[in-house]
Amino acid sequence: MNARPWLDLGTELFLGTVDRLTDEELAAPTALPGWTRGHVIGHVHGNAEALRRLLSWAATGVEQRMYADARQRADEIEAVAALPAATLRALAARSARELAQDMDRLPAPAWDQAVVTAQGRTVPAREIVWMRAREVAVHTVDLAHGVGFADLPDDFNAALAADALARHAAKGAAAGLAGWLTGRSPRPPELGPWL
Incomplete structure (x- = not known):
């Protein structure tokens, strides 16, 4: 499966939706228990950073887990969700761009390197692309601002x-x-x- 086109489309939809939300709309709740739209955006930003760590692991062979533990992930989401709206938007765009650049630079053999997901599954690095495609698409829908599953391929x-x-x-x-x-x-x- 070549998930990169889905990742690129999902990223475009996600960032476009984030840009269309007003500052006030970022504080609105989502269907995810206890999460506002700001939390969803903070999570997607944190996911990009975590997947960049896995790509670094694949490139160097030096183990880098997505998160030290569940507490780190939760704390990061809360911290980012509390940032000013402009900062939140900029972080989401920057981390998405840097993740795409890391993917573009990863040498072909490194895509076969085994890495460990946040759920503890050992997968080849190539699965990172599908993991991110899933993340941006599903969370775009979670933002509940004009994009539903029917809008996805x-x-x-x-x-x-x-x-x-x-x-x-x-x-x-x-x-x-x-x-x-x-x-x-x-x-x-x-x-x-x-x-």
Whole structure:
């Protein structure tokens, strides 16, 4: 899967949506419990920085985890969400640009280097592109400001749905999902967080 076009489109949609939000709208709540739009933007910024650490690991072979721990991630999101609106927008744009530059510079063999995600999965560095494509697209929708899943490419939505299905199935929801997706059950199973 070449996820780079999806990443580039998702980044454009995300940053465009962030730029269209007024300063007051950044403080509005989202469907994510306890998170404002500022938190979502802070998270996407922090995700770019964390993925840059994984790219550095892939390039140098020197281990760099996405986050030291869950507390670091949460603290960073809170700190960035509290920044002035102009600073928040600038950080999101800068980290997205620098992540893209790091990807462009990564030597071809380094894409096969094993790295560890925040969830503890060991993956080849090439998966970083899909991880980021997912992040920017889904969180653009979370901003609830004119972009929905119907605005994303069908092939992206199919890949996202397959990814989410596999993750939920691995957590024990396979039978319920199979019944619902094949039309044998009128309702989907209760699902927890997808990551």
